Amino acid sequence: MGKTILATGGAGFIGSHITLELLNSGYDVVVFDNLSNSSPKSIARVARISNGAPVFIKGDVRDAAALNALFASHEIDAVIHLAGLKAVGESVAHPQRYYDVNVAGSTTLFNAMLHHGVKHLVFSSSATVHGAPKTLPMRENDPTRPVSPYGSTKLMVEQILTDVSKVGAGWSSMILRYFNPVGAHPSGQIGEDPLGTPDNLFPFIAQVAAGRRECLQIFGTDYPTPDGTAIRDYIHVMDLARGHVKAIKHLLEQRQPVNTTEVVNLGTGKGASVAEVHRAWEQAIGADIPARNAPRRPGDAPHYCADTGKAKALLGWQARYTLAQMCQDHWRWQQINPEGYGT
Ligand code: WQD
Numbered sequence: 001m002g003k004t005i006l007a008t009g010g011a012g013f014i015g016s017h018i019t020l021e022l023l024n025s026g027y028d029v030v031v032f033d034n035l036s037n038s039s040p041k042s043i044a045r046v047a048r049i050s051n052g053a054p055v056f057i058k059g060d061v062r063d064a065a066a067l068n069a070l071f072a073s074h075e076i077d078a079v080i081h082l083a084g085l086k087a088v089g090e091s092v093a094h095p096q097r098y099y100d101v102n103v104a105g106s107t108t109l110f111n112a113m114l115h116h117g118v119k120h121l122v123f124s125s126s127a128t129v130h131g132a133p134k135t136l137p138m139r140e141n142d143p144t145r146p147v148s149p150y151g152s153t154k155l156m157v158e159q160i161l162t163d164v165s166k167v168g169a170g171w172s173s174m175i176l177r178y179f180n181p182v183g184a185h186p187s188g189q190i191g192e193d194p195l196g197t198p199d200n201l202f203p204f205i206a207q208v209a210a211g212r213r214e215c216l217q218i219f220g221t222d223y224p225t226p227d228g229t230a231i232r233d234y235i236h237v238m239d240l241a242r243g244h245v246k247a248i249k250h251l252l253e254q255r256q257p258v259n260t261t262e263v264v265n266l267g268t269g270k271g272a273s274v275a276e277v278h279r280a281w282e283q284a285i286g287a288d289i290p291a292r293n294a295p296r297r298p299g300d301a302p303h304y305c306a307d308t309g310k311a312k313a314l315l316g317w318q319a320r321y322t323l324a325q326m327c328q329d330h331w332r333w334q335q336i337n338p339e340g341y342g343t
Contacts, residue, residue: 002026002027002028003027003028003077003078003252004027004028004029004030004074004075004076004077005022005027005028005029005030005076005077005078005079005080005248006029006030006032006070006074006076006078006079006080006118007019007022007029007030007031007032007054007079007080007082008032008033008061008079008080008081008082008083008109009032009033009038009081009082009083009084009124010029010030010031010032010033010043010054010080010082011031011033011035011038011039011040011042011043011056012033012037012038012042012082013038013181013191013192013193013237014082014124014178014181014237014240014241015031015033015038015080015082016038016042016043016045016046016190017185017190017237017238017240017241018080018082018240018241018244018245019031019043019046019050019054020046020049020050020185020190020241021238021241021242021244021245022244022245022248023046023050023051023052023053023054024050024051025245026051027245027248028052028054028055029052029054029055030054030055030056030057030070030074030076031043031054031055031056031057032057032059032061032066032067032070032083033056033058033059033083034058034059034060034061034083035058037085037086037195038193039193039340039341040056040058041341041342042190042193042341043056045189045190046190048189049185049187049189049190055074057070060083060105061081061083061084061101061105061106061108061109062100062101062104062105062108063108064108064111064112067108067109067112068112068115068116070112071112071113071115071116071118072116076116076118077118077120077252078118078119078120078121078122078248078251078252079109079113079118079120079121079122080121080122080124080244080248081106081109081121081122081123081124082124083101083105084101084102084105084106084124084153085097085098085101085102085150086126086150087150087199088128088148088150088151088199088299089199091148091149091150091153092148092149095149098149098150098152098153099149099153099156102150102153102154102156102157103153103156103157103160106123106157106160106161107160110160110161110164110168113168114164114168117169117170119168119169119170119171119172120171120172120173120248120251120252121161121165121171121173121174121251122173122174122175122176122244122247122248122251123157123158123161123173123174123175123176124176124178125154125155125157125158125175125176125177125178125263126150126151126154126177126178127177127178127179127233127265127267127304127306128146128147128148128150128151128154129144129146129151129154129155129158129177130142130143130144130145130146131144131145131146131147131151131301132145132147132301132302133301133303133304136303136305137269137305137306137307137308138265138304138305138306138307139265139307139309139310140177140263140264140265140307140310141263147299148299158175158263161173161175161261162175162261165259165260165261166259166260167259168259170258171258171259172251172254172256172257172258172259172260172261173251173260173261173262174247174250174251174256174261174262174263174264175261175262175263175264176243176244176247176264176265176266177263177264177265177266177306178235178240178266178267179232179233179234179235179265179266179267179268179304179305179306180200180201180202180232180233180234180235180267180304181234181235181236181237181240182200182201182202182234182235182236182237182326182330183202183236183237183238183321183325183326183327183329183330184237184329184330184332184333185237185238185329185333186238186329186332188329188332188333188335188336188337189333189336190333191237191329191330191333191334191337191340192237192330192333193337193340193341194340197213201232201274201277202234202277202326202330203330204216205277205278205281205289206330206331206333206334207334208289208290208291209281209285209287209289209331209334210334210335210338212338214290215290215291215292216278216289216290216291216292217291217292217293217294218274218275218278218291218292218293218294219274219294219295219296219297219300220274220294220295220296220297220300221293222296223296223302223303224302225273225302225303226273227273227275227276228275229273229274229275229276230273230274230300230301230302230303231271231272231273231302231303231304231305232271232272232304232305233267233268233269233270233271233272233304233305233306234268234272234277234323234326235266235267235268235319235321236319236320236321236325236326236329238321238329239266239268239319239320239321240266242317243264243266243311243315243317246315246316246317247264247315250314250315262310262314264310264311264314264315265306265307265308265310265311266306266311266317266319267305267306267308267319268306268308268319269305269306269307269308269319270305270323271303271304271305272323276323277323277327278291280323280324280326280327281327281331283324283327284324284327284328284331285327285331
C-alpha cells in the first residue's frame with residue numbers, strides 16, 4: 001500500500017511543486033487548500049505533468065470540522081503543512097490575520113492530527129525567523145528574533161510544534177526553513193502566480209522582462225556587501241520540493257526518534273546579490289532589463305545565506321540547480337503564462 005500525504009496549501013506556488021514531486025516519488029497526495037492565493041488550475045496542471053493525480057479538497061485550516069472530516073475519510077500517513085499567509089508587508093498592516101491563519105490554523109491542524117492519530121508532520125517555515133543574522137552562513141540553532149509579524153507567526157508555530165511533538169503519541173516532525181524559493185517546474189506548466197504587484201525580486205523582474213512593468217527598482221546600493229546590493233540565498237523550487245520528499249521519507253521510515261522535532265535549513269549555501277540576479281536574468285532572456293537604484297526597503301537585512309550542512313548530513317539533500325537555471329525556468333513559466341493561471 002502506498003503512503004498518503006496531506007499537503008495543506010498544496011495548490012500554491014511551493015505546494016504545487018511539492019505535490020508533483022510526491023506523486024512522482026510514488027506517494028498518494030491529498031491537497032487541502034482554500035484557494036485564497038492559488039488556483040485550482042495548478043492541481044490540474046500537476047495531474048497533467050506528473051505520474052498521478054492528487055485528491056483536491058477545498059477548505060481552510062482553521063475549519064476543524066473540515067479537517068476532521070478529511071482525516072476520517074482518508075488514511076493520512078503524514079502531513080506537509082504549507083497553508084498560510086506569507087506577505088511580510090501585509091503582516092505589519094494586518095497582524096491579526098497572520099496570527100489567525102498561520103498560528104490558529106496550525107493549532108487547529110495539530111489538534112485534528114492528534115485526534116486522528118496522524119503522527120508525522122513537515123512544517124513550512126522561513127529563514128526570516130532569524131531577523132538580521134549576526135553570523136554567516138546561518139545555522140539552524142542561531143538566535144531567532146523575527147522582525148515582522150509574519151516571521152513571528154512562523155517562529156510561534158515552530159515552538160508549538162516542538163512542544164506538541166514531545167507529547168503526541170508516536171510523533172516526529174521536521175521544520176524546514178526556506179531561504180528564497182524561486183524558479184518554476186522546467187515544463188513551464190506550474191509556477192508562482194502573485195496577486196497584484198509582486199513584492200519579491202524574481203516575480204518582479206520576470207514582469208519587467210515581459211514588458212508588464214517598466215523598471216526594476218534595486219532597493220539599496222549601500223549595503224556592506226561587495227557590490228553594495230543585498231545578498232540572498234535563492235533556491236530553485238524543485239530543489240525545495242525534493243527536500244520535502246526527503247523529509248517525509250525520513251519521518252515515515254522512522255529514522256528520527258519519536259517525540260522529537262528537527263529544524264533544517266533549505267538553501268543552496270551560495271548567496272547572490274540583487275545586482276548579480278539582475279545580470280543573471282539579462283543573460284537568461286538575452287536582453288537588457290531596465291533597472292534603477294532606489295533606497296533600501298525597510299526591514300531588509302544585508303545578507304542571508306544558509307549553512308546547508310545539516311540538510312546534507314540528516315537528509316542527504318543538497319541543492320542542484322544554478323542561479324542561471326532558476327532564471328531560465330522562471331522565465332519559461334512567465335512566457336508560457338503571461339497572466340499566470342488567469343482567472
Ligand atoms: C530579495 C532582495 C530586496 C524586490 C521575502 C520574505 C521571506 C520569504 C521570501 C516567504 C531584497 C530586493 C526586491 C524588488 C529589489 N517569504 N528587491 N527590488 O525580502 O529576502 O524575503 O521573501 O514566504 O520571508 O521576507 O525576498 O525577493 O522580496 O527580496 O531590489 O523589486 O531583492 O530588497 O534585498 P526577501 P525578496
